[in-house]
Amino acid sequence: MTSMPEKTTHSIITLTVNGDEHAFILGEGAHQVSPSHTLAHTLRETLGLTGTKISCDRGACGCCTVLMDGKAVLSCMLLTVECAGKQITTIEGLGDPATGAIDRLQQSFIDHTAFQCGFCTPGIIMSAKALLNQNPSPTREEVQAALAGNFCRCISHYHVLDAVLDAAQKGDPE
Amino acid sequence: MKTFTHINADSVAEAVKLLAQYQGRAKLNAGGTDLLGVLKDRILPDYPEALINIKTIPELSGVAEDEKTITIGALTILADLSAAPLIEKYCPLLKEAVDTVAAPQIRNVATIGGNLCQDTRCWYYRYPDEIGGMIQCLRKGGKTCPAVVGENQYHAIMGAKKCFAVSPSDTAVALTALDATVTLAGGSGTRTLPVEELYTPLGNVLNPDELVTAIYIPKPAPAAKQNFIKFTLRKPIDFAIVSVASLTTLEQGICTAARIVLGAVAYTPVRAREAEKFLTGKELTEETASEAAELALAGAKPLAKNAYKLEIAKTLVKRALLGQ
Ligand SMILES: Cc1cc2nc3c(=O)[nH]c(=O)nc-3n(C[C@H](O)[C@H](O)[C@H](O)COP(=O)(O)OP(=O)(O)OC[C@H]3O[C@@H](n4cnc5c(N)ncnc54)[C@H](O)[C@@H]3O)c2cc1C
Ligand code: SF4
Ligand code: FES
Ligand code: FES
Numbered sequence: 001m002t003s004m005p006e007k008t009t010h011s012i013i014t015l016t017v018n019g020d021e022h023a024f025i026l027g028e029g030a031h032q033v034s035p036s037h038t039l040a041h042t043l044r045e046t047l048g049l050t051g052t053k054i055s056c057d058r059g060a061c062g063c064c065t066v067l068m069d070g071k072a073v074l075s076c077m078l079l080t081v082e083c084a085g086k087q088i089t090t091i092e093g094l095g096d097p098a099t100g101a102i103d104r105l106q107q108s109f110i111d112h113t114a115f116q117c118g119f120c121t122p123g124i125i126m127s128a129k130a131l132l133n134q135n136p137s138p139t140r141e142e143v144q145a146a147l148a149g150n151f152c153r154c155i156s157h158y159h160v161l162d163a164v165l166d167a168a169q170k171g172d173p174e
Numbered sequence: 175m176k177t178f179t180h181i182n183a184d185s186v187a188e189a190v191k192l193l194a195q196y197q198g199r200a201k202l203n204a205g206g207t208d209l210l211g212v213l214k215d216r217i218l219p220d221y222p223e224a225l226i227n228i229k230t231i232p233e234l235s236g237v238a239e240d241e242k243t244i245t246i247g248a249l250t251i252l253a254d255l256s257a258a259p260l261i262e263k264y265c266p267l268l269k270e271a272v273d274t275v276a277a278p279q280i281r282n283v284a285t286i287g288g289n290l291c292q293d294t295r296c297w298y299y300r301y302p303d304e305i306g307g308m309i310q311c312l313r314k315g316g317k318t319c320p321a322v323v324g325e326n327q328y329h330a331i332m333g334a335k336k337c338f339a340v341s342p343s344d345t346a347v348a349l350t351a352l353d354a355t356v357t358l359a360g361g362s363g364t365r366t367l368p369v370e371e372l373y374t375p376l377g378n379v380l381n382p383d384e385l386v387t388a389i390y391i392p393k394p395a396p397a398a399k400q401n402f403i404k405f406t407l408r409k410p411i412d413f414a415i416v417s418v419a420s421l422t423t424l425e426q427g428i429c430t431a432a433r434i435v436l437g438a439v440a441y442t443p444v445r446a447r448e449a450e451k452f453l454t455g456k457e458l459t460e461e462t463a464s465e466a467a468e469l470a471l472a473g474a475k476p477l478a479k480n481a482y483k484l485e486i487a488k489t490l491v492k493r494a495l496l497g498q
Binding site: 026028034035036037038057058059060062065068071072073074076077078079081082127145146148149150151 | 277
């Protein structure tokens with residue numbers, strides 16, 4: 001190998017997941033975060049937050065959707081090392097950690113049976129959450145557009161639209 | 175994913191220096207929505223030793239204007255571009271193109287520079303290493319192109335000689351119609367060229383130590399009608415089978431200027447110059463639009479399985495011109 005740059009810019013990174021700050025040592029050791037780890041991998045394998053699902057692992061299904069600084073993103077297509085300093089919210093971070101009460105969006109999915117196998121559901125709920133945070137009373141078309149990146153193999157889409165619109169209607173200003 | 179050294183670049187100069195030091199063994203990472211797929215499937219003969227994160231370069235994002243030009247930083251995120259009032263006002267066809275890219279979650283991280291520089295989606299080229307080994311085709315320095323005699327339904331219908339892969343970038347089509355240029359920064363300084371000249375039959379013109387820093391769009395005539403149409407098999411999360419971008423200026427029904435660009439038909443967006451010439455000075459009607467569509471596809475040489483793309487392309491040209 002020739003003329004490798006000396007710059008090793010970071011050895012510890014921190015990110016905030018569901019309100020808790022986590023520091024990770026970068027490296028290839030057992031409990032370290034490799035520069036090649038995706039955020040989805042870190043959430044599931046390092047932090048044990050298995051609510052975020054990995055299906056295609058190629059950016060094409062939306063199962064791994066989480067919020068990064070409030071925006072819906074695909075955690076399988078992000079390097080953990082590049083999420084340093086970001087605020088991440090996963091499905092586990094919805095609802096009220098103190099009482100254990102779930103988010104009204106989650107309740108609405110239950111009320112509308114807006115899933116069958118449920119594998120796509122955490123990702124869909126996170127995309128819907130990002131939408132409602134930005135636009136509390138969306139139209140059906142706006143919900144469709146916001147969920148266009150979430151693929152459901154069980155064809156629960158129609159129930160999902162009802163669940164999201166219903167949750168939006170019931171939404172008291174938080 | 176196999177590991178690599180990860181470096182955050184703080185400036186364009188640093189990114190260029192790192193690229194030069196690694197001599198082709200490092201890759202730039204912008205949004206990563208294309209690159210991570212390439213790395214996960216190990217489709218390239220040489221796995222990069224290092225990734226250079228350019229999201230940490232502060233001055234490369236944003237949309238600005240001066241009297242004559244719209245400037246877009248290469249790291250501008252697609253969702254931000256779509257929401258930018260300047261883009262909506264001056265380049266609605268670019269906004270339309272951006273809004274068809276992938277899905278909302280990808281548009282929240284993908285950059286316009288990455289969109290322009292993304293690798294082809296030819297499915298032989300993208301064939302994952304872990305399922306029986308990557309395919310060493312012509313584009314990767316191999317000797318043959320399996321697509322030319324194989325499953326070529328999504329491949330090029332014009333301008334191809336050895337590799338039949340198409341440019342997958344939707345923004346490149348829109349930017350070519352808008353007569354945009356890109357600036358590249360590298361070890362020997364910067365150069366600016368039309369988006370139309372960014373691509374080569376086997377990739378793009380970037381030297382190993384170059385990156386795209388900015389895109390410039392001359393403000394189009396306010397009277398010009400802009401259209402972008404993309405045909406896909408399903409609406410979201412899909413690449414174009416064919417796309418068309420057009421700008422037409424009409425004065426009392428007579429077309430005084432026209433730009434027509436075809437996407438996903440060749441390794442680069444293709445300007446339909448004969449069709450543009452034909453339309454100029456003519457009334458824009460069903461008949462002249464049909465004639466222009468025929469001229470736009472006159473040079474096409476489809477492969478065994480993709481002649482259907484010709485008909486789609488002609489229909490899109492006609493619809494784009496007539497604003498349907
Ligand atoms: C499921 C899915 C669907 C998609 N659908 C579409 C679609 O419909 N239309 C479409 O156009 N694209 C589509 N894409 C492709 C693509 O990911 C995006 O369009 C995106 O814009 C790429 O930007 P990025 O910043 O994430 O690029 P990256 O992945 O970061 O980079 C892509 C490539 O460009 C290089 N690069 C990045 N920035 C620069 C720069 N400034 N200068 C020089 N080189 C650079 C990188 O080294 C890399 O090789 C899709 C991708 C996926 C996963
Ligand atoms: S079309 Fe190009 S990228 Fe696809 S297999 Fe042939 S040479 Fe390779
Ligand atoms: S697992 Fe991330 S998009 Fe499919
Ligand atoms: S409920 Fe099974 S994938 Fe959506």
